[in-house]
Amino acid sequence: MPYLKLSTTASLSDEQSPQLLDQLSKLMAQQTGKPERYVMVQxxxxxxxxxxxxxxxxxxxxCKSIGLTTAQAKAISSSLSRLLNDALQIPADRVYIEFSNCPAEYWGWNGSTFG
Structure with missing residues (x-):
């Protein structure tokens, strides 16, 4: 249920995209405390x-997730900014992140919702 959509001016090589997707997926799972099998990254x-x-x-x-807290949002902001700087040389002051805490009953999956 955590979802991260990243848009950037950086051009990504065929090798960079899968690596960055993997890093972002793991980051979202770790920072939200949700199993990676529920994480979607674009x-x-x-x-x-x-x-x-x-x-x-x-x-x-x-960045959207069910039960996202302000503490998690701050941690994700910090971790994501570091990752984007390391991987794509994008400074933290050139990154905007929109966070959304979605109610479980408004997040669909597997033909139903989580609520």
């Missing part, structure tokens, strides 16, 4: 984006 690289009036490397992420 990356869109090479996007035309502008932040603070320029197109220097940047990223925007949408």
């Amino acid at each position: 990356i869109e690289g090479g996007k035309a984006m502008l932040f603070a009036g320029n197109n220097q490397p940047l990223a925007y992420a949408e």
Whole structure:
């Protein structure tokens, strides 16, 4: 049920994409305390984006999960910013993250919902 969608100006090679997907999936599982089998991650690289009036490397992420706490959001923000800096050389001040705590009854899976 944790979902992370990452859009970035960074172009990702065929080798980078699977590695980054794996790292992001593990990060989301660890930071939310949910089994990785419920984590979904999506990356869109090479996007035309502008932040603070320029197109220097940047990223925007949408992070959604059932029961997401403010403490988890802060931890994910820190961990995700470090990962994006290490993997894609995107500085933390060029990353926006939108967090959503979704009620279980509004998260569908396997023909039903979690609530």
